[in-house]
Structures are given as structure tokens and as C-alpha cells.
Amino acid sequence: MAIIVNLDVMMARRKISLSELSEKVGLTLANLSVLKTGKAKAIRFSTLDAICRALECQPGDLLEFTNDPMEEDE
Template sequence: MAIVTNLDVMMAKRKVSLKELADRIGISNTNLSLLKTGKVQGVRYKTLDAICRELDCQPGDILEYRPGEEEEEAGGD
């Protein structure tokens, strides 16, 4: 997918564990882990808002658009 997540980078910068952030924003460790690894098709604005509030960041610090990512994942040129 052309949208990639940098949630792990922001969590490391803020020295926050997956469990700690999941507890703070009220979602399961599993769902946050899936979001962190980019294995979700979407994220609710409410969840994104909570993450940004807890990590003191902007959505663009967490989500990044990388044109051409879809072709690379599919093995294209």
C-alpha cells in the first residue's frame, strides 16, 4: 500500500511501549500492533486523534504517503 505507518518510530521517540499506548488510547494491544505494522486497511479518526494526543504529534508524523509502494509489494518494476 502507498500509505505506510511510522507509528513505531514515534513510539520509540516518545519512549512509549505498545501496551502503554494501547491502554492510554483504549484499544487492544492486537489492534495497535496491526496498525503499527501496517496490516490494517484503515484507521478511525477517533483512534488517530487519540494516538496523536498521547504521542504529542501530527497525523503526518505517523502516516506517510510513498508513491510506488504498491508496485514494489506486488513485485512490479
């Protein structure tokens, strides 16, 4: 997939662990882990909203688009 989730980068900047974030956002550790490792197929706006509030950032800080041909073939 061409969309990269930079959740780990924002978590490191805000110095927050996955378990703390999951409590703040209201998602399970498993679901957050799916998002962090780039395995997620889709994200709800409500989830994006909760993560942005918790990490005090913009959606653009979390999501990045790459036009990599190798990834497009996948």
C-alpha cells in the same frame, strides 16, 4: 499499500511501549499491533485523534505516502 504508518518511530521517540500506548489510547494490543505492522486497511479519525494526543504529534508524523510503483502493483 502506499500509506506507511510510522507508529514505531513515534513510539521510540516518545519512549513509550505498545502496552502503555494501548492503555492510553483505549485500543487492544492486537489492534495496535495491526496498525504498527502496516496490516491495517483503514483508521478511524477517533483512533488517530487518540494516538496523536497520546504521542503528542501530528497525523503527518504517523502517516506517510510513498509513490512506489512496486507497492502500487500490490
